[in-house]
Amino acid sequence: MTSDKSMNNEVKDLSDRFNDQILRAIRKEPVSHVPVWYMRQAGRSQPEYRELKKKYSLEEITQMPETCAWVTKLPVDQYNNDAAILYKDIMTPLPAMGVDVTIQKGIGPVIADPITSLDDVMKLTELQPEKDVDYVLETIKILRTQLSVPLISFSGAPFTLASYMIEGGPSKNYNKTKAMMYAQPEAWFALMNKLGDMVITYVKAQINAGAQVIQIFDSWVGALNQADYQEFVKPVMQRIFAALKPTGVPLIMFGVGARHLAADWHELDLDVVGLDWRYPIAEARRDGISKAVQGNLDPSVLLAPWQVIEDRARAILDQGMQQNGFIFNLGHGVFPEIQPETLRKLTSFVHEYSAEKLSR
Structure with missing residues (x-):
């Protein structure tokens, strides 16, 4: 059993060598190198993770805090990235709201009873993070004693969550989602408000547990045109970010x-x-x-020969470093075919190339 004294010493040691480059970049302060992390860096392509997945599902791993912390920290140890992102799924809080969702291999989230009406929306319950997703909060607390880089946690945004809940799973055209927007606006806005409340509550609980950066994933909102976004989605996003801003924790938006x-x-x-x-x-x-x-190398480029990867990364870095406030990332998430060694090599290149350029 670890004594309080040894734990305090361990935490102090981590703070002494804490890498805060991503926090500096977010504040648009000078950095010694461009900070880098990758969406979906935890899991997916790592052989250690694949072995773990032979025994446990994504949902099971997220509910085992020590194991989940290990999965989250693994890419930081392997690639020397400047941030960790908590291993979980945007669907994680939905079962507590009464949504019957499973993550099916080769498909993604599948909803057993899609939402079709205002009555369905009104049946959704409120999230109580300390009870419903206590394992997420415990994992965050564990990681804060282990990491020497900032911990990013996240939530899905209302539109993207709603798209799964209405379509019943992934969609190419989001016809059912848009149909509810246009034909049942009362149901739509009720759903946006319920999900907006959930996101605020969920994110605040993660921040209170120790998350140091929050990313909001509105992965599929690009399916909307600007006018529809401004009418049907932007109001709830304004409310979410206005509620989270006073926490002082940096907020990232991605779609x-x-x-x-x-x-x-x-x-x-x-x-x-x-x-x-x-x-x-x-x-x-x-x-x-x-x-x-933040961005934005096409993940598919990582299957190309190294010289192509380097050339594309260099071009992005040259653009990003034109002014302070740049984080290197992929334009979407790591997928299983990408080799861990490629990500390690890319991180080293980003660090070395940017450090040399910034020192001039």
């Missing part, structure tokens, strides 16, 4: 195919605008995105 929404994100009370691979950083800056930005 796929959402270039046309970047200006709306920039108006929200957040700190970092995440860009996917379709939106060059230099163009985002010219378009008026003056907050810190």
